[in-house]
Amino acid sequence: MLEVSPRTIPIARPDLGEEEAAAARRVILSGWITQGPEVATFEDEFAAYVGTTHACAVANCTAALHLALHALGVGLGDEVITVSHSFIATTNAIRYCGAVPVFVDIDPRTYNIDPGLIERAITSRTRAILPVHQVGLPCDILPILEVAARHNLPVVEDAACAIGSELRVQQKWERVGKPHSLVACFSFHPRKLLTTGDGGMLTTLDPELDRKFRVLRQHGMSISDTTRHLATTVVFEEYSMLGFNYRMTDIQAAVGRVQLKRLPALLMRRSKLASHYTERIKGISGLIPPHVPAGVRTNYQSYAVQVTDQYATSRDQLMRKLLEQGISTRRGIMNAHQEAAHTDLAHSDLTCSQVARDSVILLPLFAEMTLEEVDRVVDALIP
Known part of the structure; x- marks a missing residue:
């Protein structure tokens, strides 16, 4: 078959x-x-x-x-x-x-x-x-x-x-x-x-x-x-x-x-998917799920996870592993000062921005995504 x-x-x-x-x-x-x-x-x-x-x-x-x-x-x-x-x-x-x-x-x-x-x-x-x-x-x-x-x-x-x-x-x-x-x-x-x-x-x-x-x-x-x-x-x-x-x-x-x-329903669905992600990811050493401070509610436009030094591989190696398993990801948010179009701009210390760009992975998240697909992504994150 x-x-x-x-x-x-x-x-x-x-x-x-x-x-x-x-x-x-x-x-x-x-x-x-x-x-x-x-x-x-x-x-x-x-x-x-x-x-x-x-x-x-x-x-x-x-x-x-x-x-x-x-x-x-x-x-x-x-x-x-x-x-x-x-x-x-x-x-x-x-x-x-x-x-x-x-x-x-x-x-x-x-x-x-x-x-x-x-x-x-x-x-x-x-x-x-x-x-x-x-x-x-x-x-x-x-x-x-x-x-x-x-x-x-x-x-x-x-x-x-x-x-x-x-x-x-x-x-x-x-x-x-x-x-x-x-x-x-x-x-x-x-x-x-x-x-x-x-x-x-x-x-x-x-x-x-x-x-x-x-x-x-x-x-x-x-x-x-x-x-x-x-x-x-x-x-x-x-x-x-x-x-x-x-x-x-x-x-x-x-x-x-x-x-x-349709936006209220879309917000509820994304929140449910994100909660499922967080519940499972918080048990994986070296991965930090999104931090949502008290006093704000996010729409989870993207689900951003930080890959720390305690994780088994580098962020980029993890992205390649996921891609090989049919799971699309994106790197952390870009920094304009590190792009050729804006390298002429002077700037102060942007260490946290640079660390975030190089250590964060954006995982799949969309309204039609299923909880089973979230599980498939998280299972692929487990070293």
Whole structure:
């Protein structure tokens, strides 16, 4: 009898189905497929979900980060304090503005920015602070906001991975994106819990900042496509500022609206899978499961495990072993300062960032994954 090999377990898989397909089809057949009424409705529903007053949809999270910094006036020669330990888009967005990323190190347990290192990095050229909610785990935002307030600096949250994550503020659970800073930026890439194929969102409580985002995302045009389409008289747009083509399509937004309705179930499923991982991994010597501090709830966008010197092999050898068994993994989060595009940037001691990049392994985690597949991954981790 032919032996059937077990299927390859991918690092991630978007959870999309017939309802998303029907939503996209509906919009395609409507004749309005670019930024329009679906985008506007998606923005309203997203704002209500995270608990803010304004949400502005854009092409991707890199565009969102760039727009946020640009709208705040970050420009040539300015400095923005952030982490190197993040997807390269965080650093790229700063450099798109002509500004200089100033890297500080991370907390080695959470892989998020260490708030205690921020104040000493502030100079007369600092214009903003850009913390990251890494792999969906909310960073320690409240002390960051306290430092920013003392120095009258805006904070922009890179919440690319953090849709559905929560933190406790004054004994009340609040979602990332409320936002707790001036602006929060989200990603809808396929590796994220909520996907539109690609896409992004900026949330804010500031109506003037939201208005500026909306003008900038559409070439600096003075009126929206929807307004022009519904006008009963001839109207001519004006372009009073240099803008960008950072729009989301209505096809994407229609998919996003379905995904947003399904998000609570996706969060519950990922939490169940992650709990199963943790329960089994904590018994394996040399492996450290994710640390989730009191006062935050992660969405487990990725499941990050640290491989210590006590483990039987190196992290990279473990990754090769898993791949040979049909299990996909990824290395720990990259560091921008170790990539050729940004090696020209000066930086302080980033030891914890470098250790995390080289010792952390991201294990498969996606909503359709089964507990049996989690067991298969963990069994392969046992030396």
